[in-house]
Amino acid sequence: MLNADRRRTLFLLIPVLLVLIGYVLYPSFETFLESIRKNGVYSLQNYQDFFGAKSAANFEALWNSVYISLLSVLFSALIGIPLAFIFTRYDFPGRQFFSNIAIMPIVLPSLVGVMAFMFLYGEAGLVPNAIKDIFNLSKVPFSIGGVSGILIVHAYTMYPYFYMTTSSALNNIDPSLEEAAANLGSNRFRVFWKVTFPLLTPGIIAAALLVFMVSMASFSAPFLLAGGYRVLSLQIYFSKINGDLEMAATQSVILSLVSISFLLFMRWYQNRKDYRMGSKGIGVHRSEVRNPLIKWMMVTLGILAMIVLLLPHATLLILSLVPDGAWTWQTYPTAFSLENFRLLFDTPHIWDPVRNSLIMTVIACVGVFAFGIITSYTLVKRKFIGKNLLDILVMVPWALPATVVGMNLILAFNEPSVFSFGKILVGTFWILPLAYFIRFLPLVVRSTNAVLEQLDDSIEEAAQNLGAKWFYTFRKVILPIILPGVLSGTLLAFVQAIGEFPTSVLLYTLGNRPISIEIMNQLRMFNMGQAAAYGMIQVGLISIVMFISYKFFDVKTENTL
Incomplete structure (x- = not known):
């Protein structure tokens, strides 16, 4: 029978392995299989x-x-x-x-x-x-x-x-x-x-x-x-x-x-x-x-x-601030107005990409915040066989270029599987939040690792020796100490996800297109002012999040790196 410490390690390790196997290894393996398949036959062609x-x-x-x-x-x-x-x-x-x-x-x-x-x-x-x-x-x-x-x-x-x-x-x-x-x-x-x-x-x-x-x-x-x-x-x-x-x-x-x-x-x-x-x-x-x-x-x-x-x-x-059609053959813009921003509020469907980006980014950030804490604590404070391999596996989504992450998810979830709960995820709203979650999870893990590695094990042991249970110790002692590191990684994940383009361009649908895709669409239609207005909203959202994080949480993004 496993002792309490090993049961706790196993309890933490199982969800980490399930997520990494299901959404990192399995998609990568599906991509490899597709690469050695030619016209339905396996070969190196x-x-x-x-x-x-x-x-x-x-x-x-x-x-x-x-x-x-x-x-x-x-x-x-x-x-x-x-x-x-x-x-x-x-x-x-x-x-x-x-x-x-x-x-x-x-x-x-x-x-x-x-x-x-x-x-x-x-x-x-x-x-x-x-x-x-x-x-x-x-x-x-x-x-x-x-x-x-x-x-x-x-x-x-x-x-x-x-x-x-x-x-x-x-x-x-x-x-x-x-x-x-x-x-x-x-x-x-x-x-x-x-x-x-x-x-x-x-x-x-x-x-x-x-x-x-x-x-x-x-x-x-x-x-x-x-x-x-x-x-x-x-x-x-x-x-x-x-x-x-x-x-x-x-x-x-x-x-x-x-x-x-x-x-x-x-x-x-x-x-x-x-x-x-x-x-x-x-x-x-x-x-x-x-x-x-x-x-x-x-x-x-x-x-x-x-x-x-x-x-x-x-x-x-x-x-x-340049209205559409006001800067064509001229060398410099000659007319300025708030028309591009007014359109965002007067026309409901024009606001959709902003709302989509916010919803999908927040979903992904909630996921990386919670799962990043579990993963980092397991890697730093638990002892088990294969820890170094797991550490490398956690970093793989960041090591992989964004286009590769997108292709992995396309090839893995264009048909039902146990990891997609029997559903086809490609072409649905949820494929992009999943991509953002997988892509930016390493940022939270790395930033939290940096704080946890400096935390003396005796602090946790002292709380448990005084009668506190593990979860109470984690919630009242460990979590407040590591929170700046977790918020640091989550901040950088938000900054990256709100402007993510390479993954989005492979996975988006008309219903969940983010701001970056809408900017590209506006550029293709030569609506430069509207594209810039979307860009200013992106910059504004990132600036607000960074200001709040620095002002109220004393978050430093360099800890993430």
Whole structure:
């Protein structure tokens, strides 16, 4: 007979395994089976076609996806890490304000951000045409597009991940370690390379993983900025809409293998060394910039950076105030009104995508909040065989590109199964909340793990020794302590889900289309003002949630990473 502790572990482990097996492993296995099926017969023909000469486009798309993702990691790191050092280590006028502005790109959903960049820096964009008119040039001096456009958008939208993780790591470094190295004769570069950088490694690896995965799943930037540039996420989408599910499954498997391989490599690299330190509990020390010239140079650069960072948000606002048909052949908009927002409230069906996004995101976030707590507690505080394997399995939905998650669910739930309770989920309202739940569950688990790993087991044991039952101890002692970490992950899940496009474009129906899909539909119909109005609502919803979380719950998104 099992003792009470083992029964409790089993009680927690069973629902975790059921969810992960039913909605992560089973869909992935169905996709693999579809990839080795050709005209109803099992074979490797799809893989031969993928790598063969007649389908060279697939191999080109695979290389382009990896190439873009690696460069996105590099450029995001080159922006995010130096910014984190400047705002964390130096004190100058406006530092706190500028550091808050630095995370503003995170409130721009991917599709909305790409749209803003198109109207801001594209061939007909505001900035290139303004420069052309100011300097009386014959043509615009530049415009973004192609690979460079994708990388610019990725660097802008993804550098906050490096900025937040590096800032968090720098705040946790005991300055006495660096001071000791300097006192022993090491110069600044050697102190950074031998002391500071190794302690930043876990945070940098976490950000690199996040940026790589998001880049591999990138759909909006290649789709809108580089229509002829092949990436594998787009190839999966085109194969699906052309009805070639076998090739779409094969492409999904290949993309999954690349992403998971990168995940395992980065985990191996991080585990090579022990990055813990013996801290004295001394807070971070900021050096005041005393040189007036350098001080005001930093303030000036901060103001310029603020303008650049907020231009996409301002452009989106301007577009949302331009009535449809009022900006066609003109270089700049000449008429402004609230017509686009009025339509949202005057026409009931126009409001449907907003309501759908909110309902589906809230459903998914309630699920990841509750299930994330159970999963994280089981992984961190319970002992059982296969814990490392379960930990990797939890991270798989985040390691998989969003298009792959969508294809997995299509192939798994386009017919009744025990995990869909005998129903066909594809084509129903519930397929998208399920996709959001599976896709963003790792965010809550990771953020909660970070808090639970710092929680001494003696706290829980002391409560139980005083006569408290396990559930009472968990509810009154453990849950209040880990709540900031749980809310942190749930916040980021909300931010990601409310703007999710790649998964939605594969799974949506007319009845549950979210805001991101409606934005794409409005762009196809050249209703730019209406598309921007939807985009402003998305940005507004994300901003409100982030403000409430920071103001009332003291939630820090860097804990999630």
